[in-house]
Amino acid sequence: MCTVCRMGQSFSSSSSSGGGHNAAQARAKKVRVRGLVCLTKTGDRLDDNSMKTKELRSVHTCWQDNSKVGKCADISTHTPKALLLNERSCSKQHVRENLTLLKGETSLSIDASFGSVSDSQSGESEGLRGENHECCVLRVDMERVSEGVAVTPGAGSSAIECLNTPDCVAVEATNCVFSCSSRLDKEMTKTPGVTSAPGALKTSVPTWRCDTFKHGEEDQPLSSPVEQVASPFTGTIPKLIVTHDDLDPGQDSPQISDLTLSMGGFSLDLHHDEDSPCSDSGCGGSPAPSLFHRKLSSSSSAGLSSASSFEESEDDFTGSDIETSSLSPSMCNMFVRPDELGGTKSWRKIKTMVHSPFVSFKKRYPWVQLAGHAGNFQAGENGKLLKKYCQCEQLCLQQLMNDKLRPFVPGYYGVVQHNDQDYNLMDDLLAEFDSPSIMDCKMGSRTYLEEELMKAREHPRLRKDMYEKMVAVDPSAPSPEERAQQAVLKPDYMQWRETLSSTATLGFRIEGIKKADGTCNTSFKKTKCKEQVMKALNDFVDGNTQLLRSYLQRLEELRCVLEISDFFKTHEVVGSSLLFVHDASGLARVWMIDFGKTVKLPSPQTLDHRTPWAEGNREDGYLWGLDNLIQIFGEMLQNS
Ligand SMILES: O=P(O)(O)O[C@H]1[C@H](O)[C@@H](OP(=O)(O)O)[C@H](OP(=O)(O)O)[C@@H](OP(=O)(O)O)[C@H]1O
Numbered sequence: 078m079c080t081v082c083r084m085g086q087s088f089s090s091s092s093s094s095g096g097g098h099n100a101a102q103a104r105a106k107k108v109r110v111r112g113l114v115c116l117t118k119t120g121d122r123l124d125d126n127s128m129k130t131k132e133l134r135s136v137h138t139c140w141q142d143n144s145k146v147g148k149c150a151d152i153s154t155h156t157p158k159a160l161l162l163n164e165r166s167c168s169k170q171h172v173r174e175n176l177t178l179l180k181g182e183t184s185l186s187i188d189a190s191f192g193s194v195s196d197s198q199s200g201e202s203e204g205l206r207g208e209n210h211e212c213c214v215l216r217v218d219m220e221r222v223s224e225g226v227a228v229t230p231g232a233g234s235s236a237i238e239c240l241n242t243p244d245c246v247a248v249e250a251t252n253c254v255f256s257c258s259s260r261l262d263k264e265m266t267k268t269p270g271v272t273s274a275p276g277a278l279k280t281s282v283p284t285w286r287c288d289t290f291k292h293g294e295e296d297q298p299l300s301s302p303v304e305q306v307a308s309p310f311t312g313t314i315p316k317l318i319v320t321h322d323d324l325d326p327g328q329d330s331p332q333i334s335d336l337t338l339s340m341g342g343f344s345l346d347l348h349h350d351e352d353s354p355c356s357d358s359g360c361g362g363s364p365a366p367s368l369f370h371r372k373l374s375s376s377s378s379a380g381l382s383s384a385s386s387f388e389e390s391e392d393d394f395t396g397s398d399i400e401t402s403s404l405s406p407s408m409c410n411m412f413v414r415p416d417e418l419g420g421t422k423s424w425r426k427i428k429t430m431v432h433s434p435f436v437s438f439k440k441r442y443p444w445v446q447l448a449g450h451a452g453n454f455q456a457g458e459n460g461k462l463l464k465k466y467c468q469c470e471q472l473c474l475q476q477l478m479n480d481k482l483r484p485f486v487p488g489y490y491g492v493v494q495h496n497d498q499d500y501n502l503m504d505d506l507l508a509e510f511d512s513p514s515i516m517d518c519k520m521g522s523r524t525y526l527e528e529e530l531m532k533a534r535e536h537p538r539l540r541k542d543m544y545e546k547m548v549a550v551d552p553s554a555p556s557p558e559e560r561a562q563q564a565v566l567k568p569d570y571m572q573w574r575e576t577l578s579s580t581a582t583l584g585f586r587i588e589g590i591k592k593a594d595g596t597c598n599t600s601f602k603k604t605k606c607k608e609q610v611m612k613a614l615n616d617f618v619d620g621n622t623q624l625l626r627s628y629l630q631r632l633e634e635l636r637c638v639l640e641i642s643d644f645f646k647t648h649e650v651v652g653s654s655l656l657f658v659h660d661a662s663g664l665a666r667v668w669m670i671d672f673g674k675t676v677k678l679p680s681p682q683t684l685d686h687r688t689p690w691a692e693g694n695r696e697d698g699y700l701w702g703l704d705n706l707i708q709i710f711g712e713m714l715q716n717s
């Protein structure tokens with residue numbers, strides 16, 4: 078049962094309820110679409126979370142699977158004891174997301190304020206060829222979308238046009254220079270990079286040198302010198318991919334949510350983007366002012382760069398939200414580098430964002446990011462990936478390289494610098510797959526750190542972006558106080574998300590699925606009960622029993638290792654995901670990713686990861702969630 082315990086919220090209302098009503102009405106007219114994608118040879122992006130398709134060269138790897146269906150205990154469902162729940166959100170029925178409002182509208186323009194598409198171009202009956210890189214969707218197609226029909230612009234006469242691919246992005250993509258960072262206790266040696274020739278998307282690393290990585294007791298060899306050049310950016314034909322929401326019982330049509338426009342390898346992240354740090358508590362709760370770089374969530378994407386200190390982020394929170402605006406005026410800003418903007422902070426307030434083409438330099442495949450923070454990743458070389466630096470994640474990955482869990486996490490190669498931004502360099506787990514299907518499952522029964530909770534109590538910070546995300550899913554979810562403030566506290570939002578999804582009841586939730594056919598779905602916010610999860614999983618594997626078996630085997634292996642891992646025992650693992658990847662060859666693997674909020678416990682404390690959470694015990698429910706996931710896979714296999 079849900080209990081109500083609202084944390085101290087003594088802040089004043091930032092807007093009147095009347096204004097809020099108007100704002101709500103305005104929002105209600107928006108149509109949320111997920112998955113506008115440019116099919117390109119270079120780099121694509123599918124959604125608000127930097128989703129991108131990937132074209133890998135063929136890898137004919139056969140996966141021998143000898144797993145047997147394991148015996149699984151019944152799924153136990155527990156609600157962490159001390160969860161502070163939003164009563165309203167627990168008790169409300171799920172509300173469909175905005176889709177029906179599309180009907181009767183015409184062509185769409187982008188509302189940069191909240192990652193939505195608004196009907197501001199009503200009256201148009203043909204694709205609207207806009208300026209300033211606007212993308213347009215025809216009414217006829219959007220109506221088909223609203224009916225749950227997949228629309229493939231470019232296949233027919235029209236649907237979406239991706240216009241005016243900005244030259245400046247190509248420029249942005251040029252002059253990429255990689256070098257190893259000399260930071261972090263001189264773990265790596267910084268060497269000068271070489272600027273690539275203009276006009277091409279070229280990244281050179283002529284003098285790449287990384288000294289042996291040392292942190293504490295760990296020694297990690299780093300990558301060897303490489304020099305690679307990606308293909309020049311080419312124009313693309315965008316494609317709209319309709320993604321079906323999980324249907325709640327009683328729902329009869331799919332929902333569509335969230336929009337990202339991709340243009341030839343760069344993408345416009347159209348989510349509301351209140352600035353945020355890695356988390357309210359900092360990255361992993363341990364902000365390091367000199368090195369900490371805030372993560373940019375899809376909901377809080379803050380522009381072209383994300384390097385900022387925790388302190389700056391905190392300031393941002395207290396600042397008012399940016400006013401909403403349509404795409405066109407603000408689009409120009411998207412192509413302006415942060416340092417070209419007037420203020421030191423204004424660039425972080427840009428609502429929409431563009432990513433440089435994200436291309437695997439060797440394979441030249443578009444990459445896929447299913448969940449997480451927009452703009453967090455850059456292509457690395459040789460099947461590697463650059464993720465925006467987070468000290469917490471770095472520490473974890475370093476330790477994991479010497480832990481029993483090593484085969485279940487991406488290989489880690491240290492910190493590199495690119496355009497003045499530090500990145501953790503790690504394996505691209507998709508690299509060995511050919512047109513992979515991918516699923517991101519966020520593990521655990523709690524998605525925020527205890528430290529975040531404490532900080533929110535000490536210094537309550539209003540999150541307008543989270544309020545907007547909340548009402549977009551369920552307009553009745555906010556409490557009267559939240560409604561008056563038009564904002565929520567992060568832990569409240571996170572708890573609401575947990576109870577809305579299967580996190581609270583099963584200890585994991587599906588964040589996103591992208592299938593080999595290019596379709597994707599990141600609208601699993603309300604996938605809560607076991608049956609819904611099974612349906613999504615079954616869709617993910619296309620009913621393939623062998624894949625189920627392979628995944629089950631891998632999950633059981635992972636569980637065995639987790640139970641004996643020193644790292645796992647001594648860390649609070651929050652917000653970490655399991656990345657499921659398979660392809661047509663039958664290769665199916667699962668890895669642990671995202672250690673941005675995985676925090677070492679004070680010695681000699683350890684966790685069993687199954688005990689229900691009560692504030693102070695720091696239990697995260699990770700293994701409990703994995704037990705349930707394994708049980709579900711086992712049940713599906715038995716039923717198949
Ligand atoms: O999934 P939605 O509903 O968009 O909510 C997101 C996710 O919970 C993010 O977690 P993850 O990165 O694991 O996906 C979280 O980032 P943190 O992990 O930093 O807590 C974001 O917090 P902010 O980054 O504060 O917006 C929050 O807004």
Ligand SMILES: Nc1ncnc2c1ncn2[C@@H]1O[C@H](COP(=O)(O)OP(=O)(O)O)[C@@H](O)[C@H]1O
Pocket residue numbers: 372373445446447448449450451453462487503504505506507515517654656670671672673
């Ligand atoms: N090592 C990796 N290899 C391949 N894909 C990855 C890797 N790490 C992350 N991803 C992709 O990026 C998404 C977000 O990753 P995550 O680490 O959770 O980001 P964030 O810290 O921004 O939440 C994942 O869902 C997955 O699609």
